[in-house]
Amino acid sequence: xxxxxxxxxxxxxxxxxxxxxxxxxxxxxxxxxxxxxxxxxxxxxxxxxxxxxxxxxxxxxxxxxxxxxxxxxxxxxxxxxxxxxxxxxxxxxxxxxxxxxxxxxxxxxxxxxxxxxxxxxxxxxxxxxxxxxxxxxxxxxxxxxxxxxxxxxxxxxxxxxxxxxxxxxxxxxxxxxxxxxxxxxxxxxxxxxxxxxxxxxxxxxxxxxxxxxxxxxxxx
Numbered sequence: 001x002x003x004x005x006x007x008x009x010x011x012x013x014x015x016x017x018x019x020x021x022x023x024x025x026x027x028x029x030x031x032x033x034x035x036x037x038x039x040x041x042x043x044x045x046x047x048x049x050x051x052x053x054x055x056x057x058x059x060x061x062x063x064x065x066x067x068x069x070x071x072x073x074x075x076x077x078x079x080x081x082x083x084x085x086x087x088x089x090x091x092x093x094x095x096x097x098x099x100x101x102x103x104x105x106x107x108x109x110x111x112x113x114x115x116x117x118x119x120x121x122x123x124x125x126x127x128x129x130x131x132x133x134x135x136x137x138x139x140x141x142x143x144x145x146x147x148x149x150x151x152x153x154x155x156x157x158x159x160x161x162x163x164x165x166x167x168x169x170x171x172x173x174x175x176x177x178x179x180x181x182x183x184x185x186x187x188x189x190x191x192x193x194x195x196x197x198x199x200x201x202x203x204x205x206x207x208x209x210x211x212x213x214x215x216x217x218x219x220x
Contacts, residue, residue: 082116084186085152089114092182092191095159095219102169106197107159107219108182108211112152120158120214122147125183125190128175128200128209136175137202140209147213159219161212167199170206174199185214 095107108124128136140162150158167174176199181190201207 083118085112085118085120085184087184087187087189087191089118090184090191092193094180094193097197098220102166103163104166106162108162109157109159109218110184111157112154115154117151117153119149119151120185121149122185123211123213124160124185126162126211127181128177128195129179129181131178136177137200137207137209140211143210143212145213148215150214150216157218158214158216160214162209164201164209165206167201170201172201172205172207173203175202
């Protein structure tokens with residue numbers, strides 16, 4: 001009889017342990033929060049970052065074709081400009097004269113003919129030349145103003161004003177150029193534009209020609 005009582009005692013002891021474990025589990029869930037298990041801590045070690053799932057509560061999604069922005073709100077590198085415009089990427093032209101108070105004013109236009117976005121900053125170079133390529137008169141003077149950076153997407157233009165006193169009024173020595181050479185800012189090679197607007201001052205009193213800084217558009 002003594003031998004048969006030992007298994008019964010072990011069974012009772014095991015049942016008591018299970019009951020205590022159940023009580024402890026119930027106490028751990030009374031607060032409504034689950035404690036972090038050792039396995040959970042191993043999945044997210046200290047110092048590791050985890051990215052939350054995107055918030056879909058608004059039902060919105062990124063629009064196709066939009067340019068991504070960084071945390072500062074600026075355009076991403078794929079949409080930024082790729083430096084200044086080079087001579088080979090530009091077309092030059094001269095717009096219609098805008099006369100006024102004895103002055104002759106012309107818009108000198110530079111248009112981006114490339115497939116990339118580029119920038120222009122400052123004043124274009126300008127020089128009147130005859131049919132042999134000899135320069136007529138001095139270089140134009142720069143009008144005193146603050147240049148700005150002009151961003152040209154493909155097909156867009158910037159212009160600068162070219163002005164001089166009418167030789168018929170000023171009495172300056174005049175000549176009829178064959179071409180106007182237009183050099184983009186910071187470039188060495190000019191663009192040749194046929195000049196069809198008649199005589200320009202090339203010497204003597206009131207012979208100065210001025211040019212303004214580049215601004216967006218094709219003229220006033």
